Amino acid sequence: FLDICYVSATLPRMLLNLGTQRRRISSVGCATQMCFVLLFGGTESLLLAVMAYDRYVAICNPLHYPLVMNHRVCIQLVTGSWTIGIPARIGQTYQVFSLPFCGPNQIHHFFCNIPPILKLACGDTFVNEMLVYTVAVLFVIVPFLLILGSYSKIISIILKLPSATSQAKVFSTCSSHLMVVVLFFGSAIIMYLRPNTRHSEGTDKVLSLFYTILTP
Template sequence: MKYTEGMTGANFTKVVGFILLGFSDYPNLQGFLFWIFLIIYMSILIGNGLIIVITKIDSALQTPMYFFLGNFSFLEICYTSVTLPKMLMDLCTKNRNISFLNCAVQLCLFLSFGVTECFLLAVMAYDRYVAICRPLYYPLIMNHRVCVYLVIASWIGAIPGQIGQTYQIFSLPFCGSNKLNHAFCDITPVLEVACGDISMNQSAVYAGVVVFAVIPFMLILTSYIKIISSILKLQSVKGRQKAFSTCSSHLIVVSLFFGSGIIMYLRPKSSHFAGTDKVLSLFYNMVTPMFNPLIYSLRNKDVIVAIKKHLPT
């Protein structure tokens, strides 16, 4: 446990580091969880890495849709790499300490990549909207320069707000317990061990979720309402099936990510339980990135054909 002692008329304890309790309440499962998490992490790296490579080298996949998919897969690798290696190390070494600075950096990166994912999913929905609802203008609207700008904006647009959010949280006084009942540094467990009034911080968290998650989610829903309306008007049954197949993959990913994330951060404080929070956080931080390559490849004939074409015979 990392503490420093000081005097200001009375003894007090100031936290300068945290202990991530993680799954320490299941001592007999530490080895099992290590191998499960390691397999999941390797699956994320290999699956998303394969998507990145195949969208780069196959000429048939040089379209905006797969440009965004390649960037999305890279983002998933970054997103999980912020937390999973530390979790694996904690399970292996049983040393769950994390410094104050490292916890702040982990939280900032975790939030930044999470918000970037919200933005990028909204961009991907807009791409599908233009492709299906305005096909004649698609090459003009979604040219390469616009695609690059949208990706850059998704990455950069998330950074300032999350740096401010992290600074606000870690500017709070932390005194007393330094144990975070979580697998990594997340907003809720960090605020739980903060001293003083955290109502302003909680309000800022809710506002951030609305701006950076709920609004992109509503934009995605609006896009897909229009997309589905246009698909239903198509005369060709084969055309409807292809359009639904392409869009349903994205909708599944959106539902998994936004569903677990919004439930996690918008629930009332009274309904937060450490066990539930851990499961939800693992779901959007590990399970969704692991299934993304499967969802996009198994439901996408173009990706399957490209992978088969480049596999050694």
């Protein structure tokens, strides 16, 4: 459901723009799109961390799995992943669109994303850029480190299994999740946490397609 929502925030509008060559969007529409992209992206990051924890419990503590990952805990983890980022994302979007824009307001991107919008602002964007880094650390780096911690435990268990068949079976349950983690977090970290001086509009466009469309 999250992946359907996430890709629906960007792809339909993108296809419409490419098909009709009418590439205009209102400020309200742009802000709405940005807010949903940020919200769904943050939820994706947290859910991937929750899924890594689920695999850790299933592989490293299989006998305790029904007790640890009971229905109530699952509901709490999913609800927390969906709701914890809402205030931060709405506040971040509001702060970006509170900046003065002197024109020309042409976004060199496939959708309304923070870096290309900040490039259009004619005021001081230092606070906004620092907020981007802070939110990126909270919603990208922290979940990524939790995933790395979970998989370090999982790999240590896999290496202790007696047969190659058992190792392959355990690894196969994690391979699809690992692929998504690498694609999503790799592109997001490069996109939001590299220095501004090394930003390339073409590279940013390609990276944004990885974590907003290819991953879902």
